[in-house]
Amino acid sequence: MHPDVLITGAGPTGLTLACELARRGVPALLVERAPALFPGSRGKGLQPRTLEIFEDLGVLAEIRAAGRRYPAMLPWTDGRPGEPFALTPTATPTEQVPHPETWMVPQWRTQEILYDRLRELGGDVRFGAELTGFTQDDTGVTAEITGIGTVTARYLVAADGGRSTVRRTLGIPMIGETVDPRPSLVADLRLTGLDREHWHVFPQAPGGPLALCPMPGTDDFQLYAQYEDGEPDTSPDGIRAVVAARTHLGPDAVTEIRWASDFRPRAALAERFRTGRVLLAGDAAHVHSPAGGQGLNTSVQDAYNLGWKLAHLLRHGGDAELLLDSYQAERLPVAADVLDISTSIHRAGPLAGQPGTDRRRAQRGKDTDQLAVGYRGGPLSVDHREPVREDALQAGDRAPDARLPDGTRLFDALRGTHATLVTTATQPPAAPAGVRALRHDAYGPATGHPTLYLIRPDGYLGLVTRNAADLAPYLAILGLSD
Structure with a gap:
């Protein structure tokens, strides 16, 4: 051991x-x-x-x-369904973002x-x-x-x-702080009486809002309930009671409870x-x-x-x-x-x-998809270009996907445990073991001074420079110099 x-x-x-x-x-x-x-x-x-x-x-x-993609939310009031609406926006894959939607x-x-x-x-x-x-x-x-x-x-x-x-x-x-003093209940259960194409929400239910979301690849629904008063009862009888009290379903509609927990958001x-x-x-x-x-x-x-x-x-x-x-x-x-x-x-x-x-x-979207998460200004983000536009791809940014000259994806080249050196130069410089070098113009034109982009093993730009002499000191930090 x-x-x-x-x-x-x-x-x-x-x-x-x-x-x-x-x-x-x-x-x-x-x-x-x-x-x-x-x-x-x-x-x-x-x-x-x-x-x-x-x-x-x-x-x-x-x-x-x-x-599956997130289902549309279907609000219910007094046993009647309302107009469905999307919680997450529909998005189309692009060359830079191959997976643009949240997956449930x-x-x-x-x-x-x-x-x-x-x-x-x-x-x-x-x-x-x-x-x-x-x-x-x-x-x-x-x-x-x-x-x-x-x-x-x-x-x-x-x-x-x-x-x-x-x-x-x-x-x-x-x-930190308590986000909401009201307790909440989350549970996995099986029930009858609701379709599996919608995330059913009961926003004005007595005692607090409740939602039932069908879980893909299963027969389960995830229940979420917020309590205005009292404490959640996580027992099977307690869960059946809250479903019956806050929806148009009876307690017998809940056929099985598979897991339950209560919490206070913090x-x-x-x-x-x-x-x-x-x-x-x-x-x-x-x-x-x-x-x-x-x-x-x-x-x-x-x-x-x-x-x-x-x-x-x-x-x-x-x-x-x-x-x-x-x-x-x-x-x-x-x-x-x-x-x-x-x-x-x-x-x-x-x-x-x-x-x-x-x-x-x-609503979820750009603020929650985490594609903009980056490490500009961090200790491993080194950009030797001066000046650099704020909207330009910089050290610390996520390396976007792109189409390579042979028709394959840049993400295919990044996949694995290695770092990747991308250059706009006609001939990539020699790279040590643990670094894959390739030529690629999508991050900048092959004109003027060629630019080197060293992509870390986690897909973020570590070093951006126009001077190949900057490469060895950076790689030494990662233990990848010859």
Whole structure:
């Protein structure tokens, strides 16, 4: 039990990180205190940027097959249906954005797909294994795991949720606020009496709004209910009672309850994402309202950002402090923005269509698709051009997809564990192992001074320069220089 990386928590964050490390040949141990994967549909919306990540991880086909576009929302009043409306705008794929729409997949199915991919890559999860304590020094982390014993690792990543044992052991405070003092209920159930083509919302129901969303690839509906008074009853009888009280359906319409949980929406951010050799990711680092479908996506992107950096440090000898420090420098501001966005959408009305809802603020789109997430000004974003227009593609930006001269996609060339050097020069410069070089004009014309674009393994522009001599020092940071 001497993995390079110990990961606690086999949710979307831990599974994504474990996949990233496994495909790079980094020994990792992923432990989960529960006896099996999380069974609920909770985080069901996958944003366009996350779909791009899943394409790189090799699971997009399975994600597509397991899901669907968001259904239109159908508001009900006094047992009568209203006019359906779209919560997410319809979008057409473009050369730069191949996956423009949010895709709905129940969280449990997303986790199953990631788990299957992890096992394909040679990894696995140790279930029923809980971290009970740990210490760290300059060389690594020593942890006690129930069912395993003592584990020593070079790094520990906490992906163990909003009540993270690791974060509390480190003494890192969560700073934030209660988004809504009213409790909410979420449950997966089966019922009769509603079609599966709409997301049924009951915005003016007595006791608080309620929604029933059909989960793709299943016979389930996800129930969401907000409580004006009292506490949610998560028992089968309690769930049947709230459906009967707030909809035109009777309690017998609910034929099965498969999972249920109650919560109070809160927005909180860890004061820091790293202490020494221990790092926080996903809900261990940030929690917020589910409005806007940001939580699972932000967590997956934490893991995607961190995974290649740990691998380059451990396998290639990259700059340890710069790579590790860049994780917090890049992801903490993103998480802070996500808290603001999700809180704003929640307060606009978590169920679009309820009284007082500003539908334009509640609607999803450019602010929630996470395609504009970037790291301009970050420690790994170096742009040597002067001047650069604000609207120009810059270091720190997501590298857009494009069509290459041979008809293939740039994303096809990016897929994998390597960095990619794109140049407008007639002949690409020689690149070391771990870097793929190609000529491509879509990011700029092949006139004047040729431009070099070094795309990081996570698909963001790291270095942009017109001087090939700038390439070697940057690659040295990543441990990729000859």
